[in-house]
Amino acid sequence: MLKPRATRDPLHEPLPFRDALAVWFGQNGRDYPWRRTTDPWAVLVSEVMLQQTQIATVLGRGYYTRFLSLFPDPATLAVAEDEPLLKAWEGLGYYRRARMLRETARAVTAAGGFPDSLDTLQKLPGIGRYTANALRAFAHDRPAAVVDGNVARVLARLLDYHHAVDSPSGLKHLWEVAERLADPHRPRIYNSAIMELGQTFCRPGVPDCLACPVSAFCKTPEPSALPVKTAKPKTxxxxxxxxxxxxxxxxxxxxxxxxxxxxxxxxxxxxxxxxxxxxxxxxxxxxxxxxxxxxxxxxxxxxxxxxxxxxxxxxxxxxxxxxxxxxxxxxxxxxx
Ligand code: SF4
Missing domain, CATH: 3.90.79.10 (Nucleoside Triphosphate Pyrophosphohydrolase)
Structure with a gap:
């Protein structure tokens, strides 16, 4: 596999790194419905659905649009019975997510709307660090970093990081790095771009480094060996x-x-x-x-x-x- 040699360090030169990502994303970013909205409810639904389900399933089989047409706001979901909720979620699996989303909807409805501070968001049921930051970045365009599986892979390769990315110390390190790299002026664009890089060129296995917009910032000589993960239990x-x-x-x-x-x-x-x-x-x-x-x-x-x-x-x-x-x-x- 051909991989251009790194000539720059993203942590030392975050501005050109962010610019390279933003320019690429401006020309190539995919058009997803959750990228066309700033409604925190619509963003939250997309984030929860995509936690353990592929984009192709969520969009291709109409789950996202169908769910939002049935439950267009937190107040509607807050009073929904189990049967219509589970029916709308049928086929997505991990049904606990649907019930937790209803818990979040109830808390948001009781509070009179979505908060936008990180601390208050994280106090909502079912909202952890990732989802709170995703809501801040994608709905409110507030400075925030996100680390999901795609971003963890990109960061591990950029930094040639050889510790397990799913270990507590690995995650802590990646969140620190993500916060240093995140663009405070274009959080929505930056986070969408780095996630999309992980979904496209910097995919699992063998990435397409020749087409990558940030290859000049990427330190790993052997990207297919990264990220390192803790051993999974046997099937x-x-x-x-x-x-x-x-x-x-x-x-x-x-x-x-x-x-x-x-x-x-x-x-x-x-x-x-x-x-x-x-x-x-x-x-x-x-x-x-x-x-x-x-x-x-x-x-x-x-x-x-x-x-x-x-x-x-x-x-x-x-x-x-x-x-x-x-x-x-x-x-x-x-x-x-
Ligand atoms: S695709 Fe991934 S591994 Fe390849 S240069 Fe880009 S960031 Fe590095």
């Missing part, structure tokens, strides 16, 4: 056994989750391997969730007594219920 394979049970009226048996993570979501009822041993297996689906690789075995069952948390639902009602993606796909395939 664990697990098997679940679920029922595809329909009664004489064609209704489908579903279970509503009560656990913390997916509370309120509907799924196919789970049984032990022993309980399903004699039932025909009609389909399997595999999916990943956090560090688990799950194989879901689906067993057909003519009828089954509903257990606690389980109930029968007519086929036409299924589309209105909020379901985790793997279950939605399984149910749709079985109905088809």
């Amino acid at each position: 664990e394979r697990i098997h679940t056994h679920v029922l595809w049970a329909r009664d004489r009226m064609g209704r489908i048996l579903l279970h509503q989750e009560q656990g913390k993570r997916r509370q309120g979501l509907w799924k196919l009822p789970e049984r032990t391997p022993e309980e399903t041993a004699d039932l025909p297996e009609i389909a399997t689906r595999t999916y990943g969730i956090t560090r688990f690789h799950v194989t879901m075995h689906i067993h057909e069952c003519a009828d089954a007594p509903a257990r606690e948390g389980e109930s029968w639902h007519p086929e036409e009602a299924i589309a209105t219920l909020a379901m985790p993606s793997p279950y939605r796909k399984a149910v749709e395939a079985l109905l088809a």
Whole structure:
């Protein structure tokens, strides 16, 4: 891989570094809906959605615009019930984010609007250092630095930083560097630019250093080796056994989750391997969730007594219920 040699230090020459990023971004920056608004609510929704979901999913499948049309302001979400909220979030995963967003909406509504000071923002439920700074920069255009996965990668390569970027000391160092580099006069542009650099040329793996607007400031001779991260726990394979049970009226048996993570979501009822041993297996689906690789075995069952948390639902009602993606796909395939 060809990489131009660094001739400048961004920490010693932050002004030309910021200018190079700003010029590049002015000519090449992507047009996202959250970049067209200064409404802190719209910015917050985008930040929360993008925390664990790709831009292509959030935009391409219409989640962002649909969510904002259903909940156009914090006051609307503050009084929303679980069912429409989870339905609007269906397919994005990590449903805890949706409930936390409603907690934030309630606090903002009670306070009469969004604060813009860093301290007050960080006192809102669900708002940490990153989100508070993102709101300050993107909604209020106030001086603030952001460090997400993309920015951490760019900074580690710029500085040839070989400590784990996701360790407490690595993060502390990167936030310090980010605050020194951030542009106090163009915070919205600067932060959008450095994030976009991480999404495009300075991508994971092998970056495109020849096209990079700040290659003259980049110290690492071997960018594909960076950033260093702490070892992830190994993926664990697990098997679940679920029922595809329909009664004489064609209704489908579903279970509503009560656990913390997916509370309120509907799924196919789970049984032990022993309980399903004699039932025909009609389909399997595999999916990943956090560090688990799950194989879901689906067993057909003519009828089954509903257990606690389980109930029968007519086929036409299924589309209105909020379901985790793997279950939605399984149910749709079985109905088809
Ligand atoms: S793409 Fe990344 S690694 Fe390559 S020169 Fe630019 S900042 Fe450095």
